[in-house]
Amino acid sequence: MKKWANTAKRSLPGALAVLAVLLLWEALCRVADVAVSKLPPPSAVILSLYHNASLLAEHSRATLAAVAAGLSLSVLVALALAVFMDRHSWLKQALYPLLIISQTIPIIALAPLFLIWFGLGLTSKIVVVALVCFFPMAINLVEGLEQVDPETINLLKVMQAGPAMIFRSAQLPAVLPYFFSGLKIAATYSVMGAVIGEWLAARWGLGVFMLRSMRSYQTANTFAAILVVVVLSLLLFKLTELAAWLAMPWHRHKSVYPEE
Amino acid sequence: MEEKMERNNEVLILENISATYDSGEARLPVLKDISLRLKKGEFAALLGPSGSGKSTLLKIAAGLIRPDRGRVLLNGQESTGRVQKVGYMPQQDLLFPWKTLLENAALPLLAAGMAKKEASSRVRELLPIFGLEGFARYYPHQLSGGMRQRAALLRTVLIESSLLLLDEPFAALDAITRENLQEWLLSVLERFHRSVLFVTHSIDEAIYLADRVYLISERPGRIVLEQPIELPRPRSRGIITTAPFLSYKALLMKSLQSKD
């Protein structure tokens, strides 16, 4: 109970700030009499959200499908690559610079090529999401595996534990905090990645909805879609936090003895 | 092989061990021509200043590091550079923070293929002896320093081996806890009948615990003195102020200073 009260107290300033910005925005639009097609007031955005609810839900479904597939793909590839890079230092030395260079390439410039390579369907969107999410996952996992104390591995070897048990009991849990901080970043970017993919060519998805409403000057609808993107990203972020909380029960217990 | 074991009354033999660390261009010689023999049931202390290569020697004995020169024999069998199943306890307590006390202590049993349930009940049986009753479900950071060391010792004792290699297990503890644990260790060893190679940089600890003290010089470590300690057992705390104890202490202090 106390914890809830504390959480509420801590999030209060943030909520107030958001509210203040919205009110200011609304007031500005009304006082200056801005055209709705140029800058819709928050009230118009909410109204659009209400009118397009079922359509937006349908588009969100398509976007989330690309997000789920792309995010999973990036996690799997990053995990496999990080484990290999950790096992063979020459591979790490060879691939690490490539990994960083790959991150500096503007994906939006490459995305049209993905259409040619992977077609107009879901695959090209999945690839864009996976590329956006891959880097934070891979870097965090590589770094996490580097942090594993070699003495813990020695200890298990002396017990005659096999590689599978060593991975399960020493490496995997030690890497989990790194995994989840990578996943938080990746999950937040993933929706944006899918939207970028959908801008290029798609029949369904929040990106498509955005583009269509922009072209027909229904700016309020565009903002409604943006709002949905923001909310979905935040939800994914919170979901990742929840998963981290569930996966690492040892982070939840308070110390009984103060550190000597 | 059994015949050999009976003939050899020695659990561990180190023969002319020399070791060097290679770090880029620099070669750091750490051990120079070290030989020692640990008899069945014997408690030997390896006493020397920090940086003299004591931890390295324990790792060589466990087969985790291959020496440049020399041989390791375990129960009469050569095992140089091959990881052996021995009761190795690294310098830090190295309890896995993501495992409860029970799960940590059960690791060697699980590595040996024991079923989880059986391993748990075997650990629980031993908790009272190690002063850890009622703490099975605690995580390491919830335990005091002394409890963590006892838990790490419990885990080490559960590795099925007649040999214990203990690397400064009490060095990080405050003086009072340390003295209590020394006494406690002697009482525990009366139950478990293991041969012990115990690393320490405390002269008092070495004399109080050991049947034989090997004094190691500063890096590169050589054995400068092999001193049998002929104090009666069981030993009580009071022994440290008796004349024989103090004369051993004077002897070891003199050798430490003169060989620096």
Ligand SMILES: Nc1ncnc2c1ncn2[C@@H]1O[C@H](COP(=O)(O)OP(=O)(O)O)[C@@H](O)[C@H]1O
């Ligand atoms: N993995 C390593 N690589 C390079 N040098 C090391 C390594 N481990 C230990 N050393 C160095 O070797 C020397 C002996 O270390 P160690 O065996 O830990 O000594 P002790 O346990 O007696 O303090 C120290 O100078 C230490 O810095």
Ligand SMILES: [Mg+2]
């Ligand atoms: Mg050491």
